[in-house]
Amino acid sequence: MDKLSKPAGAALRVLVLGGGGFIGRHAVGALLAQGMTVEVGSRHPSRLARRLPAEAHACGRRAVHFEHLLTPEAWLPSLQDVDVVVNCVGILRQRGRETYQRVHHLAPAALAEACRRSGQRLVHVSALGLQAPMRSGFLRSKADGELALRRSGANCCIVRPSLLDAERGGYGAAWIRRVARWPVHALPADAAGLIAALDVRDLGEALAGLARRPRLDHGGRPCEFELGGGQAMSLRDYLAALRSLHSRRPALPVQVPGWLARLASHACDLLHVTPFSFGHWELLRRDNLPLHNDLPALLGRAPRPVAGIAPAQGMLAPGLPAPGVQPQRA
Numbered sequence: 001m002d003k004l005s006k007p008a009g010a011a012l013r014v015l016v017l018g019g020g021g022f023i024g025r026h027a028v029g030a031l032l033a034q035g036m037t038v039e040v041g042s043r044h045p046s047r048l049a050r051r052l053p054a055e056a057h058a059c060g061r062r063a064v065h066f067e068h069l070l071t072p073e074a075w076l077p078s079l080q081d082v083d084v085v086v087n088c089v090g091i092l093r094q095r096g097r098e099t100y101q102r103v104h105h106l107a108p109a110a111l112a113e114a115c116r117r118s119g120q121r122l123v124h125v126s127a128l129g130l131q132a133p134m135r136s137g138f139l140r141s142k143a144d145g146e147l148a149l150r151r152s153g154a155n156c157c158i159v160r161p162s163l164l165d166a167e168r169g170g171y172g173a174a175w176i177r178r179v180a181r182w183p184v185h186a187l188p189a190d191a192a193g194l195i196a197a198l199d200v201r202d203l204g205e206a207l208a209g210l211a212r213r214p215r216l217d218h219g220g221r222p223c224e225f226e227l228g229g230g231q232a233m234s235l236r237d238y239l240a241a242l243r244s245l246h247s248r249r250p251a252l253p254v255q256v257p258g259w260l261a262r263l264a265s266h267a268c269d270l271l272h273v274t275p276f277s278f279g280h281w282e283l284l285r286r287d288n289l290p291l292h293n294d295l296p297a298l299l300g301r302a303p304r305p306v307a308g309i310a311p312a313q314g315m316l317a318p319g320l321p322a323p324g325v326q327p328q329r330a
Helices: 023-032 045-050 072-079 100-118 137-152 171-181 200-211 234-244 258-271 278-283 295-299
Strands: 014-018 039-043 062-063 084-087 122-124 157-163 186-187 219-229 252-256
Touching: 014 157, 023 039, 023 100, 023 200, 039 171, 062 084, 072 100, 084 100, 084 200, 100 137, 122 200, 137 157, 137 219, 137 278, 157 200, 157 295, 171 234, 171 278, 186 200, 186 234, 200 219, 219 295, 234 258, 252 258, 258 278
Parallel strands: 014 039, 014 084, 039 062, 084 122, 122 157, 157 219, 186 252
Antiparallel strands: none
């Protein structure tokens, strides 16, 4: 049967790759809330019980190792009996055969071709900030993966979320909230860009909505969606807002020379400590905002306020490009 059509009343069957991760488990919860049947793909399916929401414990589980799935033929067994694939897999740092190019580029390219052959739709989660010159291997591999999807001819879309926030969970989000509580905020002097932090629950809901669409491409090319929260602000202001949730006393901001921040990013990459990386250092030096914030249209409502930050000046209005960014797509 054509994957674009389902018998009346039949629930869509969705495979969420990286379903035990920060983005993936919120996608799983949103898909289930919208009445879809979910299969969870993970490197370690036996460890998912403590990560997935309670309502997802009955979901089917599939072992998926991106570093080995580099051809369409390798993917086809994992795609059996599913209508849609939502790819939430990403790595912050390389480990052994789990390289940026394998996980972010080669495996998604093979996945897109497998989906094209067998008729599945593919929702691919990427990242903002890939249109500018990049030196980070993390960012370059993400861009390479997007290019492969554009060339695939698959019925797929690319989703680029902004910085993600959550009260609990998520290595990066939890670390930022912890740092925000400190009485001193060390900020790279060249971190001049604006961010629009996004509640991860909104991202999960947006991914679930996209999974329901019968077409995710336009004229044979993937539709591309850039998602951000309701307000554009500097890293300094964002940390200050997070700290205000716990203390009335503002933190002391201390500027760290750009060269030292870059050196620290390389050290963090080498030692695998903190989420701060060379890629993050690159992104902080320029605005990392949606060219066009597609989130309100996907949700049918305004984004959730992040960390109690009410929308104010600098709000990313639906349908308008972000401040300081030229309205053109890659």
